[in-house]
Amino acid sequence: MTEVAPKEPAIEVENLVKRFGDFTAVDHVSFQVERGSIIGFLGPNGAGKSTIIRMLCGLLTPSEGRAIVSGIDVAKDPETVREHIGYMSQKFSLYGDLTVMENLRFFGGIYRVPRTILPERIRFAVTMAGLEGREDSLVSTLAGGWKQRLALGCAILHRPPILFLDEPTSGVDPESRRRFWDLIHSLSEDGVTIVVSTHYMDEAEYCNTIALINRGRLLALESPTTLKKRDLGGDLLSVECPDIGKAISLLEGQPGILDIAAFGNAVHLLVDPAKVSCHDLEGRLTTAGIPVERIGSIEPSIDDIFVRMVGENSPQGGAG
Amino acid sequence: MFERIIRILVKELLEIRRDRWAMFRLIVPPLIQMLIFGYAATFEVYHVNTVILDRDHSQESRDLISHFVASTRFDVVKIAGTERDVSQAIDDGTATVGITIQPRFAAFLLKGEKAPLQVVVDGTNSNTALIALGYVEQIAATYSASQGKTYATRIPGGITARVEDLDVAQRPWFNPNLDGRWFFVPGVVGTLSLILTVSLTASAVVREREIGTLEQIMVSPIRPYEFILGKTIPFFLIGFAETALVAVFGVLWFQVPFVGNPFILMLGTALFLLSTLGLGLLISTLVRTQQQAFGANFFVSNPMFTLSGFSFPIASMPRPMQWVTYLDPLRYYLVVIRATFLKGVGIAVLWPDLLAMAVIGIGLLTLSTLRFRKALD
Ligand SMILES: Nc1ncnc2c1ncn2[C@@H]1O[C@H](COP(=O)(O)OP(=O)(O)OP(=O)(O)O)[C@@H](O)[C@H]1O
Ligand SMILES: [Mg+2]
Numbered sequence: 001m002t003e004v005a006p007k008e009p010a011i012e013v014e015n016l017v018k019r020f021g022d023f024t025a026v027d028h029v030s031f032q033v034e035r036g037s038i039i040g041f042l043g044p045n046g047a048g049k050s051t052i053i054r055m056l057c058g059l060l061t062p063s064e065g066r067a068i069v070s071g072i073d074v075a076k077d078p079e080t081v082r083e084h085i086g087y088m089s090q091k092f093s094l095y096g097d098l099t100v101m102e103n104l105r106f107f108g109g110i111y112r113v114p115r116t117i118l119p120e121r122i123r124f125a126v127t128m129a130g131l132e133g134r135e136d137s138l139v140s141t142l143a144g145g146w147k148q149r150l151a152l153g154c155a156i157l158h159r160p161p162i163l164f165l166d167e168p169t170s171g172v173d174p175e176s177r178r179r180f181w182d183l184i185h186s187l188s189e190d191g192v193t194i195v196v197s198t199h200y201m202d203e204a205e206y207c208n209t210i211a212l213i214n215r216g217r218l219l220a221l222e223s224p225t226t227l228k229k230r231d232l233g234g235d236l237l238s239v240e241c242p243d244i245g246k247a248i249s250l251l252e253g254q255p256g257i258l259d260i261a262a263f264g265n266a267v268h269l270l271v272d273p274a275k276v277s278c279h280d281l282e283g284r285l286t287t288a289g290i291p292v293e294r295i296g297s298i299e300p301s302i303d304d305i306f307v308r309m310v311g312e313n314s315p316q317g318g319a320g
Numbered sequence: 321m322f323e324r325i326i327r328i329l330v331k332e333l334l335e336i337r338r339d340r341w342a343m344f345r346l347i348v349p350p351l352i353q354m355l356i357f358g359y360a361a362t363f364e365v366y367h368v369n370t371v372i373l374d375r376d377h378s379q380e381s382r383d384l385i386s387h388f389v390a391s392t393r394f395d396v397v398k399i400a401g402t403e404r405d406v407s408q409a410i411d412d413g414t415a416t417v418g419i420t421i422q423p424r425f426a427a428f429l430l431k432g433e434k435a436p437l438q439v440v441v442d443g444t445n446s447n448t449a450l451i452a453l454g455y456v457e458q459i460a461a462t463y464s465a466s467q468g469k470t471y472a473t474r475i476p477g478g479i480t481a482r483v484e485d486l487d488v489a490q491r492p493w494f495n496p497n498l499d500g501r502w503f504f505v506p507g508v509v510g511t512l513s514l515i516l517t518v519s520l521t522a523s524a525v526v527r528e529r530e531i532g533t534l535e536q537i538m539v540s541p542i543r544p545y546e547f548i549l550g551k552t553i554p555f556f557l558i559g560f561a562e563t564a565l566v567a568v569f570g571v572l573w574f575q576v577p578f579v580g581n582p583f584i585l586m587l588g589t590a591l592f593l594l595s596t597l598g599l600g601l602l603i604s605t606l607v608r609t610q611q612q613a614f615g616a617n618f619f620v621s622n623p624m625f626t627l628s629g630f631s632f633p634i635a636s637m638p639r640p641m642q643w644v645t646y647l648d649p650l651r652y653y654l655v656v657i658r659a660t661f662l663k664g665v666g667i668a669v670l671w672p673d674l675l676a677m678a679v680i681g682i683g684l685l686t687l688s689t690l691r692f693r694k695a696l697d
Contacts, residue, residue: 057539059696078694079541087539093532097338098331109327110540138338154536 008071010035010162010193011056017064018051018216025051027216028065033195033209035161038188040207041197042302044310048216049197050090053164056195057087070162083112086160088151090167090197096140100131100150103139104157111158118157125153128183145176152183156192163187165196169203181206201303212306214313220305230305234258234270237278240294241267241285250288251281261307268304324542328550332524336554346558350512350566357508358574367636368393368452371415373400378426380467384437387463388419393455406440416442417452429467444662505570506661507630510653512566513589514596515621517559521600522613525551530609538694548689552597559593560586580660584667588656591674594681595649601688624650652676 011033018026026048033039041049054060056067058078067074070084094103104125108118126132129149131142139147148168156163165184169177181203188194196207204210205224212220212227220227241247244262251257251267256275261268269281282292336342370388374381388394397415400406406418422436429435439456528534537547567585570576603616626632627641628650634642645651652673659665667674 054696058694059535059538061695061697082539082541085539087536089532089535091532091535093536095331095335095533096531097335102331102334106327106331107536107540110324110537110542112324112541115323 008035009033010037010070011195012068013052013056013065014067015065016052016055016062016067018048018055018060019063025216026055026062029213029216029218030065031211031218031221033193035193036188036191037208038184038194038196038206039209039211040204041195041211041213042201042204042306043197043213045199046215047213049213050166051216052213053087053166053195053197057085057164058082083158084161086155086158086163088155088163088165088168090170092147092151094139094147094151094154097138099136099138100126100142101135103150103154107154108157113158121157121159125150125157129153130179144172145179148172148176148180149183152180156187161191162193163195165194167197167199170199177203201301201306204302210302212309214310217313219309219313224302227302227305228300230300232259232270232300232305232308235273236298236300236304237269237271237281238263238294238296238298239267239269239281239285239292240265241290241292243290246288247285247290250285250290259308259311261304261311263303268298268307270308321543321546324546325550325553328547329553332551332554336558346516346562347565350516350562351569353512354505354508354566354569355573357504358570367395368417368455369397369415369635370394370417370419371398371400371406371409372396373403373406373418373420375423376421376425380426380429381421384421384425384460384463387459391455391459393452393459410440410442413442417456419456429464435464444658505574505576506567506657507654509563509566509570510592510650510657511625511628511630513559513563513592514624514650514653515617516562517555517593517596518600518603518621519614519617520558521552521555521597522603522607522617523610524555525601525604526607526610526613529604535696538696544692544694545689548601548685548692552601552685555597555600556590556593559596560589563589563593576661578661579664580662581664581666582660584670585657585660588653588660588670588674588677591677591681592649592653592656595677595684598681598684598688602684602691605688605691624648627651628654630654646676647680649677649680 009032011031013032014030016026016029017024029048029052031039041047041052043049051060055062056069056074058074058081062075069081072081072084074081095106098106101122104122105118108122113121126135129146129152131146131150131153134142134146139150142150152165152168155165169180172180177200184194184196185206196203198204208223209221210224210227211218220230239247244265244267247267248260248262251269252260256272257269258272259270269276271281278295278297282295285292372385372388374385385396385399389396394417398405398409400409400418403420406420409415410418418440420438420440422438425435425437437460439453441453525534528537567578571578599620600617603613603620607613607616627634627637627645627648629645630650634645634651637645655673656670656677659670
């Protein structure tokens with residue numbers, strides 16, 4: 001493995017475009033990823049996260065623009081790039097009819113891990129995935145969290161300096177997600193650059209940089225802390241009440257209400273502080289027969305920023 | 321390089337071993353199909369190339385020949401001068417049937433005795449031969465019936481019964497008992513191995529595409545040819561074992577003789593498998609799902625079967641269709657397999673067929689390796 005010069009970013013993307021026929025799945029995206037950092041791709045379904053990752057792995061050819069991974073232009077020399085990267089595709093992909101050990105040996109083999117060091121790497125992967133004692137179990141019999149960690153283990157057998165993880169934690173329980181993120185962090189501490197896509201907003205907080213993607217466009221590229229400090233253009237209020245749907249239809253589009261969205265058992269409202277106050281809102285809801293359990297001003301979470309920005313980027317435009 | 325090919329090969333064999341139904345699927349259907357084909361097949365035949373030797377030179381013998389010439393069943397391609405000409409024509413394939421009208425044919429007929437007529441057929445294609453023999457008998461019977469009438473009018477009182485039959489002495493070569501199965505069983509071996517290996521290879525690659533492991537393999541530094549070799553070698557071995565199984569079964573069950581050189585058959589089988597594996601891989605680069613692969617296999621195997629000469633004689637096809645058959649590896653394999661089973665013919669005769677299969681096989685494998693790009697678009 002050739003070492004990348006320390007100052008050089010691990011990934012450089014410039015005006016990357018991918019079109020499928022008339023449809024533009026990725027629309028002039030540019031960013032850089034520092035070595036050893038974690039970048040999280042955040043975006044709704046169909047945003048283009050997987051398409052960007054696939055272009056960076058050399059699985060899809062960009063329609064326009066450039067992607068430099070580990071100092072190499074992916075479109076020009078995908079084979080060399082492949083020696084520097086690990087990839088976990090969105091669709092879970094190990095062989096269910098093979099055992100843990102057989103999968104590890106297979107992937108170690110095709111990734112050209114030298115025969116002499118493969119057993120040690122396999123042992124490391126097994127320990128990391130917490131699969132000691134289950135080496136001979138068929139993969140199809142393992143629970144989701146284990147499969148995910150084993151897939152990660154397979155993807156890093158060849159010690160790639162850059163790792164692409166496409167929604168690695170989708171569909172696993174919270175405890176397994178937490179364990180998975182611990183692994184991601186320890187890899188990052190070892191200097192591995194990690195590109196990870198996710199649907200879970202709470203996971204975004206674990207990243208050094210967040211790339212907010214919607215409809216093929218990069219809406220924001222910053223750290224979770226700066227992202228959270230973004231000026232939403234109003235005050236954010238949270239209202240807890242029994243009938244959320246009714247509350248939303250009552251308040252939507254009213255003067256002073258800039259944006260409104262449901263978050264679990266609460267409604268988050270972006271309001272113009274000059275026109276709307278908590279007291280005023282509570283009054284309106286109670287009059288309409290909706291008892292208010294709790295109301296108050298809150299700090300925006302990444303979720304709120306995300307919903308707001310995606311709303312502004314949607315064809316119907318941001319509400320308010 | 322070998323390391324990675326072997327990794328894929330081992331993985332492929334492990335997956336087949338884990339699949340509880342794999343062995344059943346590989347063994348039972350081919351044997352059942354072999355039984356069905358072996359027992360069920362007969363066909364009609366037209367325009368059988370025929371050579372006739374007239375050693376009587378009488379009005380009656382010329383009359384009988386005109387019956388054969390008039391028939392759509394037979395194409396009289398040659399009137400032979402000597403017995404040797406007849407065997408020559410059959411040996412070099414000019415004719416499938418040789419009819420010899422023996423001396424004193426007319427004399428016997430006039431006396432109302434059995435008139436000697438000798439028929440020689442190339443029994444290699446015993447189905448054609450068997451059916452052709454039936455037609456010879458029919459024509460002879462019609463002829464003698466009409467002769468009977470002629471004599472009946474000439475000699476009042478009628479002696480129809482006494483001239484009713486010509487004595488048709490059959491002497492088929494190569495396949496002395498004219499067992500239709502002898503012709504079919506070797507053909508079935510080729511056909512089954514075509515269908516089986518094409519579908520196994522195609523679905524083995526497409527399945528990986530479906531479950532997503534192919535995407536994972538594509539981002540590894542593996543080379544396309546390494547992947548393709550690792551994927552095809554197991555099916556080459558399976559195809560080979562399968563062919564051997566079906567062939568041995570045919571020999572034991574249907575008592576089909578095997579007079580040729582098994583090594584030539586093995587060489588032919590290996591070359592044939594190159595084309596079927598190449599075809600399977602090519603299909604896998606063109607389709608997305610196993611269902612599509614199944615459809616494509618059906619779409620390709622059927623014409624290959626039809627154009628191979630397995631059931632419909634290539635010589636009876638329209639010209640352009642005959643040219644297309646040259647692209648069909650099964651056509652050559654059937655020649656090799658029938659020739660080794662029934663005739664014991666060697667490389668000296670079969671090399672063009674072996675060469676043709678090698679060219680088609682290498683062509684298809686190269687094409688599919690080039691088409692197998694490590695990309696999703
Ligand atoms: N091969 C393809 N051909 C045509 N359209 C495609 C292709 N691959 C992806 N798309 C489209 O491009 C868009 C972006 O897809 P992509 O898979 O990158 O989204 P995503 O952000 O990963 O979504 P998800 O969260 O659902 O995985 C989608 O609308 C998808 O339908
Ligand atoms: Mg995706």
